[in-house]
Amino acid sequence: MLKVRDLVAAYGPIVALHGVSLEVPEGSIVAVLGANGAGKSTTLRAVSGLLRPKSGSIEFDGQRIDHLSAEQIVSLGMSHIPEGRQLFSELTVLENLKLGAYSRFAQADGGGHPVGREHLPPLSRLRHYLFQAATSGIRDLARTIREYRQRRQDFESALRGVFDYFPILAERRGQIAGTLSGGEQQMLAIGRGLMARPRLLLLDEPSMGLAPIVTREIFEIIETINRTQGVTILLVEQNANLALDIAHYGYVLETGRITLADSSENLRKSEAVQRSYLGQ
Amino acid sequence: MNEFWQQVVTGLATGSVYGLLALAIVLIYRSTSVINFAQGEMAMFTTFVAWSVLQRGEYWVMFPLVLLMAAAFGAFIERVVIRPVEGAPVLNIIIVTLGMFAILNNVATWRWGGIPKGFPAPPEVHVMGIKFMGEGALDIGPTVVSYHDLTILAFAVGIMIALYVFFQYTPLGLAMRATAQNPIASRLMGIRVGRMLTVGWALSALVGAVAGLLIAPLILLQPPMMMGVLLYAFAAAVLGGLDSPVGAVVGGLIIGITENLVGTYTPKEWLGPDMKLTVTLMIIVVVLLIRPTGLFGRRTLRRV
Numbered sequence: 001m002l003k004v005r006d007l008v009a010a011y012g013p014i015v016a017l018h019g020v021s022l023e024v025p026e027g028s029i030v031a032v033l034g035a036n037g038a039g040k041s042t043t044l045r046a047v048s049g050l051l052r053p054k055s056g057s058i059e060f061d062g063q064r065i066d067h068l069s070a071e072q073i074v075s076l077g078m079s080h081i082p083e084g085r086q087l088f089s090e091l092t093v094l095e096n097l098k099l100g101a102y103s104r105f106a107q108a109d110g111g112g113h114p115v116g117r118e119h120l121p122p123l124s125r126l127r128h129y130l131f132q133a134a135t136s137g138i139r140d141l142a143r144t145i146r147e148y149r150q151r152r153q154d155f156e157s158a159l160r161g162v163f164d165y166f167p168i169l170a171e172r173r174g175q176i177a178g179t180l181s182g183g184e185q186q187m188l189a190i191g192r193g194l195m196a197r198p199r200l201l202l203l204d205e206p207s208m209g210l211a212p213i214v215t216r217e218i219f220e221i222i223e224t225i226n227r228t229q230g231v232t233i234l235l236v237e238q239n240a241n242l243a244l245d246i247a248h249y250g251y252v253l254e255t256g257r258i259t260l261a262d263s264s265e266n267l268r269k270s271e272a273v274q275r276s277y278l279g280q
Numbered sequence: 281m282n283e284f285w286q287q288v289v290t291g292l293a294t295g296s297v298y299g300l301l302a303l304a305i306v307l308i309y310r311s312t313s314v315i316n317f318a319q320g321e322m323a324m325f326t327t328f329v330a331w332s333v334l335q336r337g338e339y340w341v342m343f344p345l346v347l348l349m350a351a352a353f354g355a356f357i358e359r360v361v362i363r364p365v366e367g368a369p370v371l372n373i374i375i376v377t378l379g380m381f382a383i384l385n386n387v388a389t390w391r392w393g394g395i396p397k398g399f400p401a402p403p404e405v406h407v408m409g410i411k412f413m414g415e416g417a418l419d420i421g422p423t424v425v426s427y428h429d430l431t432i433l434a435f436a437v438g439i440m441i442a443l444y445v446f447f448q449y450t451p452l453g454l455a456m457r458a459t460a461q462n463p464i465a466s467r468l469m470g471i472r473v474g475r476m477l478t479v480g481w482a483l484s485a486l487v488g489a490v491a492g493l494l495i496a497p498l499i500l501l502q503p504p505m506m507m508g509v510l511l512y513a514f515a516a517a518v519l520g521g522l523d524s525p526v527g528a529v530v531g532g533l534i535i536g537i538t539e540n541l542v543g544t545y546t547p548k549e550w551l552g553p554d555m556k557l558t559v560t561l562m563i564i565v566v567v568l569l570i571r572p573t574g575l576f577g578r579r580t581l582r583r584v
Contacts, residue, residue: 048468074470084467098451099458104469105451196470241511 001026001200001232002047007056009046016042018256019056024200029226029233031247031264033277039256040236041083044202047234048080049073060200063089075103078122079193082202085185087192089178096177096188097162100195101155116267152227161229162191165221183214190218194225201225203235215239240260240277244268252277284473285423287540290351293429294431295536296436299493301506301513302520302528303443307484310479310523311460314362314373318380320510322485323492324503325384326350328392330493331399331501335480339403342353346493347486354485355478362481363474388503399496439487440529447525456480511557512539515564521577535560 002024009017017039024030034040035154045051047058049070058066063261065073074080079100088096163170166187172180177188186206193201206222207215223246224232237243244264252260252273267273301319308316316322330346337345361380365373404414413431417424447453459466459476466473491513492506498503516535520527543556567575 009441070467071470071472073470080468081487082465082468083566086462086468088461088465090461091457093455094453095458099466099469101453102451192469221428 001061002057002234003057004043004047005057005059007043007046007058008054009042009051010054011051012251015054015258017053020253020256020258021056022251022261024232024234025057025249026232027226027230028249029223029235031237031240031250032237032253033237033241033243033250034253035276036238037255041204042256043253044080044082044204044234044236048078050080050082071103073084074196077197077199078202079196079198079200080202081189081193081204081206081262084208085189086263087177087189088183089176091177092173093175093177093180093188094173094236096192097159097169097195098155099172100192101158103196104154105151151167158195158197162194162206165194165225166191180216182210183218184232186210186214187221190221190225194231198230198231200234202271203233205236205238207237207239215242222246240273282422283544284541287544288537289423290429291537291540292533293432293536294495294539295516295533296433296529297491297495297532298509298512298516298536299529299532300436300487300494301509302516302532302539303440303525304488304491305482305513305517306315306520306522306525306528307480307487309517310525311372311456312362313370314377315514315522317374317377317510318384319484319488320506320513321381321384321388322350322353323488324506325388326353326485327399327492327496327501328388328404330489331392331397334400339400340566343402343493347489350489351482351486354370355482357485358478358481362477385503390502394503396502398498399493399501401497402431428497428571431504435490435494436529440525443483443487443525452479478538508557512536512560515560519564519567519574521574524574527574527576538563 002022004020004022007017007020008015019080020039020043022032024028028265032040032043042051046066049065049068049072053066057064060073060076060078063076063159065076068076070080088099091099101227114245167183169188169191173183177185186208190203190206203219206218210218219242222233222235225231227244235243235247244267247264250260250262250264250267251258252267260267260270262270291431299520301323303317304323305316308314308319318462326346326349329349330342333342333346350568362373363375365376399417402413405412411427412434412520414427418430447457455469455471456476456479458469459471459473463473466476493510495509495547496505499509512535516531517528518531519534520529539556539560542559546555
C-alpha cells in the first residue's frame, strides 16, 4: 500500500534521513522503532506531505505522492496523527472531530482541484471557464442539496464509529479539548484521524507522556481498528515492547538509516534489538 | 442626568466604530500574529472609493458594491503583499504593513486631494411606516439620540452577530478558527491554510470598510481621517485582548464611553476635552499592568 524508496529529507542544511526505504503492505501494522532523533517523525512528516523530501520516491496505492501537499494527501485516504497530538486545544471535542472530517467535506464541495481543460483550444477553454463561472452558483446549490443528506449520514456514521472505539469522547463532546486528560487527548487525536475515513493511518508515538495502563488500552484499540476495519497502520514508537506486540513487521531506524527490517517475532529475538530497545 | 445618558449613547456609537476597526485588527492578528498598521488606511481608502462611486450612484447601490471591493482589496493585499513575506520574522511583516500605510495615504492624497470632504450618512429607509437611519434625532426618554448614532449601533451589532454565526456555525468559520490555532494540524485535516488567510484578510477589510463608511459622516473625509480612530481601535483591541473578537468590541465600547465622559465631566483646568486621549490610554496601561492578556484574552490552557 505504501512504498518508500531512498527517501532523503532535510531541515535546511541538516539532513535527517539518508535514504530510507520501507514498505507497508495493505492490512498490516508496521512499526518503526528507534531512539530519539533517529528520524522516525521525519519519515512520517515526509510521507504525509508536511515535509517535502529532497529525493527518493513515495508511492501510495501505486501513485507517486512525494510532490503532493499535505492537504492533498489526506483526501487520498491517509491520516497522519502527529507527534504531541496537535489537537485544536481551544476547540471542543466535537469541533475537533468535525475538522477531522474536513477533507471529505471539502472534496464533496468541489473544493478540490479544477478539472484540467488544457487540451481545449484557448478560445473554447475561455468559453468553458466563463460558462463554469456563470453557472457554478446554481450547480453548487443543486449539488449541495443533493449531497447534503448523504454527507450528513457519512459524517454521522464516522462519528458513531469513533464513539464506539472511544465512548469517553461521546461523553465529553462539548468539552474543550485542551482540558482533557493526556489519555483522552490521545484518543481524540486518533478519533480525529479516523474521521477522515483513512485506509492508511500514520501514528506518531501514541504512548508519549501516558501512564502504562492508558497506553496499553490505546494500543489495544489501535489493534482493533486494524483488525475490524482493515485500516493499515504505520506506527512510530520508542516503546519497542508495546509496538512489537501489535505490529506484524518492524523496521529499526538509526540516525536516518534503516539498520534492521524483519517480522516482529524475529526482531524480538534479535540480539541488537533486545540490547538497544527492549532493555534486556 | 440627561447630559450623562447623552454622552453614554454618543460614546456607544463612536465606541462601536472603534470596536469594528479593532475587530478587523483582531481578525488578522488571531490568524497570523500580525498587527496590521494599515487597517485604518485601508478603511480610509475604501471610503474614498465610496465617495467617488457616490458621485454617480445611489447610496444603497454603492454600499454593497464598496463592501465587495473592500473584501477583494483585502484578499489582494494578502496574496500580493503579505504572502511573499509569510514566514519572515514578524517585525518584517509589520514594516510591510507600515509601508502600506504610507502608500495608501499618499495615493489617496494624490488622487483625491487633502481637502476635507463631507460624506453622507446612510439615507432614510422606511420599513412599515417606521423611519430608520437618515437625518434628525429620536427622543428616547432620558435622552435624544441622532439617527446616525443609531445606524452605527445597528450596523455594529449586525456585523458582530453575523461574524459570530459565521465563525461558530459554518464549516468555513470552523476551519478558519482551526487555522488560527494550529496551522500544521489544519493542513493535516486537509484545510488549505493559505486560502483561509486570504478569506481572513478579506473579512477584515470588509469590517474595516464598514467602520470607515460609518465614521466618515462624523469626522469628514480626508486622508488622515482614520489615524485617531486607529489609535483608539488599537487601544480597544489591546484592552479587550488581542486574540478576542468579543474583547475588541467590548474594548471599543468602553473606550468610546470613557472618551466622552472624560471630555465632558472633568474640569478644563485639570483634564478636560484636550486630555481625553491621554486619559483613555492611561486606563489601558493600568489594565495591562493588572491583566496583561486584556479583559477577554485567553491564557491558553494546555496539558501536555
